[in-house]
Amino acid sequence: MSGLVFYYNNRLPCAAFRILDAAIKLNGEHRVISEFNEFAIDAYVLADSPTSRIVAIDFDNTITADVDFYLDLIDAYRCHNWEPIVCTLRDNDDENLVEIHDKLQDAGIRVYTTDGKKKRAFMLHEGISVGMWIDDYFPGITQFGTPILLRNGIEY
Numbered sequence: 001m002s003g004l005v006f007y008y009n010n011r012l013p014c015a016a017f018r019i020l021d022a023a024i025k026l027n028g029e030h031r032v033i034s035e036f037n038e039f040a041i042d043a044y045v046l047a048d049s050p051t052s053r054i055v056a057i058d059f060d061n062t063i064t065a066d067v068d069f070y071l072d073l074i075d076a077y078r079c080h081n082w083e084p085i086v087c088t089l090r091d092n093d094d095e096n097l098v099e100i101h102d103k104l105q106d107a108g109i110r111v112y113t114t115d116g117k118k119k120r121a122f123m124l125h126e127g128i129s130v131g132m133w134i135d136d137y138f139p140g141i142t143q144f145g146t147p148i149l150l151r152n153g154i155e156y
């Protein structure tokens, strides 16, 4: 398997990113770039609420791109008192939930299914601010031109 490319371009400090960055360096195959290049990027890392301890990780083509890496990352976040959660555009079907929990070998992780709705608005409606998102498809998080995208260097 060739390494995954993570996009991160945020000028403010983000403690959640430091844990991801350490996991990427430990992994040795994956890397971080700060240039926006849709053709090169496997996962977008977007800083959001500076006070939230929640890291929202997408499932399809994010966790599934390297399950072992994300299992270690989930452990690392928990060790540092962050709460990793799964947030997916899938619907709330039992099969989806079983598949996700099976793959993560973990019934404890909270899984949010937005059924195609933009993830950020969906989570805020649930009363949950997210500290950082990891997702292969940033348009699933929020609309184009919103402050969170601009703040993370995505300007179109």
Ligand SMILES: [Mg+2]
Residues within 6 Å of the ligand: 058, 059, 060, 061, 062, 135, 136, 137
């Ligand atoms: Mg995805």
